[in-house]
Structure formats: structure tokens, C-alpha cells
Amino acid sequence: MTDSPSPGFDRTVALARVGGDEDLLRELIDDYLRDSPGWRDDLRRAAVGGDAAGLRRAAHTIKGAVGYFGADAAATTADRIQIRGRAGDVAAAAADLPELEQTLDRLATALRAFVSDRPSSSEDLS
């Protein structure tokens, strides 16, 4: 977790974003795990279709979402895609996709582990 930039999930950053509310963080993770496959589809479709504006939009959405979890590596790559998309450079933006996909996979794994690790704060005793 201390390697830089952190590829996965930074719990401290994530909790700060939600004012320490772990339940809210879990809800946000659920939102993310539900919606992110769609964003990644949008991204791939835009890359295949040569749609610079679509790339920019999808990358912007992903960047904003992974920011909740302190996923710096994913945010940095998404930001680069967004900038290249805005500049209309579809080829350069698309070249970053595999790297982004990898970091997003790792993030999703870390998030799933976090959610399943402690299903809810009240069921742990016994």
C-alpha cells in the first residue's frame, strides 16, 4: 500500500472523503462496482469508434470515481486519456487503455475484498 503510486485502494483517503462514514463508503463502493463495467464499455467503444469526445467523457467519469478510493495510478492514467481525448488524439488515448484496464481490475479486486472482509459492523460478534 505504500508503493507509489498506489495501484489499489487507499482506505485512509477513502474514509476521509466520506467524513469517516464506513457505511457510506460501502454504498459508494457498491455504486462503483455496479457502474464501472459500463464506463469501461463506453471507453472501449469510443476507442474502437475513434470517438475522442466519448473517450474524454468516459475517462472523466472514471477519474472522478476512482478518486473516491485514493486509486492514484488509475486516476493518473484516466486523466491522461481525458487530456488526449480533449486534444482529439484518439490513438494516443487508446494506447493507454490496457494500462488503465489493469489498474481498474486491481482496484475492483481490492474493493471487493474490502466489502466482503467486514460485511457489516454489527454482525461480527458471536
Add this chain to the structure above:
Amino acid sequence: MTPHESGAAGAADPNAPDLRTVLVVDDSAMDRRLAGAIIHKAEGWKAVFAGNGVEALELIPRVSPDVVLTDMLMPQMDGLELVEEVRAKYSLTPVILMTAHGSEDLAIRALKKGAASYIPKQFLAQNLAETLDQVFSAAQTKVSERRILDTVMRSETQYEIENDSAMVAPLVSHLEGDLSRMGLCEPSGLMLLGVALHEALTNSIFHGNLELKSEQRETDEKGYYRMAKERRYQEPYRDRRVRVVATLTRDEATFLVRDEGLGFDPSTLPDPTDPANLGKVSGRGLLLIQTFMDHVEHNATGNQITMVKRRAG
């Protein structure tokens, strides 16, 4: 709109406290959830949601939000356009911006357009509740002020100024403010009206009280202003005052400007509507006044001008 589909449940309960409403405008479901959760925890607030500026504008008349909290970058209508629309249509409803990295430039432009405040998204949990309270209470003060001003049916104010041309611009801008608060004039018309008032006041100081002739300004401008400066402190000019009476009602504004000079025969005035007088320094002032005011009249002794501006439309 998800999450927490509006706050209608609270409104149905007669014992529920009267909650103030924030309209959260953001295309990201996660951002809406976070903002909604913070607002839900904040004392006295509830949230309703829109996914972009267009949806927000549809919702505003139905939910009458106390504050609008908006993202900057959104499809359809972005935060900047939304700020402009809200300022134009609901000028008393404050807009707070949520900014992400990369939208700072846009946010600065939105603040210049009249957004009330901004919060970086990563500090939403820390700052939102406090910012909402601050912005709301500032807006309330404005609302109360506006309510009182709406009850003013007639106001009459008298001013008495010395022969100091430096007093003209501040007085004109003060009068413009009163006019605008009374809803008598659009901002564009206000500037023209200001020019007319400026001319009338300058005339009564220079031509009225100080007895200077426009012809002199045409030939020797420096000498003209030097003499104006000297006469300010000389008998009999120095004790003369310009008296202004501004009477505002819901329908019209009347400005009476009177000097204590020798006056003149108003029938000798050059025809201000004759284009030949446009180029002349002396004809210009009165021409502007005649153009911008709805009614202009001089008294018989020529030391008092009355100008009437009626409500536009």
C-alpha cells in the same frame, strides 16, 4: 433521481421540522450519493437531485430550492451555464460549485458570473454543511431586504451639493442604485439615464451657479475649468448650491435639479432635436437629456429642470 428520491416524506409529516432544500446537480451517482449523505446529516437540510443543468432548471420551479449545489463538468448543460440561468431567472437563489481537479478555471468563470461559493470535491465531507449555512444566511438577508424594498411605494429624497464636479458621479451612481432597486429601469437603460442625470447636474453647477458659458469651453477648455475652480471659492458663486429632489414611485422617477444662478430664457435654447446641434458642445447635454428622459421641462426663470423617466414596458 437517485439516490434518496427527494425529501417528500419529510414534508408529509406535520411535525417534521421545516427543512431547507438543496438541489444537488451532478451527473455522477457517486457524487450525488456523497453530497446527499452529507446533507442528510447536516442539521436542517434535505436534498433533491438532478443529473444535469437542464433537469435542474426543470426542477427549480417545482421544489423551490434554498440553495443549488452543482458540479461543473456535466453533459447537456454544464455548471457555468447553469449559474448564468439561475442568476437570470432566480436571482435570489444562491449557487455553490463543486470543483474537481481540472475544473478550477471553469469555477473561477462561474464565480465571476455570480456563483456564491465553491467547494473542492475532496473536501465536501468537511466543508459542505458549513458552506450551506453561510450561503443560506447571506441569501436570507438579501431576501428580507428585497421584501422591504418591495413595499416602498414612494420615496422622495433631497440632496444639496456644492459646486464641486467631483460630487456629480457619486450622486448619479447613488440615484441609479435607487432607481434599479425600485425596479424602474433595466441595467442597459440605467447607463443612459445616468448620462442624462450627469449632464443635468453638470449644467447646473457650471452654467447655472458658476455662470460659465459653453462657448468658452469650445474655444478655451483649460481656461474654462480654471475659472470654474476659482469661482468655487469666490463671491457670489461660492454660496450657491445645487438642489436635487428625486421622487421615485412604482411607475416613474422624477428628478428636479435647481441651481441658484441667474437662469436664462428657456425659449432661447437651441432646438435639441435639430441634428445641426449635435456637434455643438452646448447643444449636446440637453439633447442627451431629451433623448433619455420621457419628459423634460424648464421653469420660466431657467434655473430649474424637471426630468421624468417612466417605467419601461
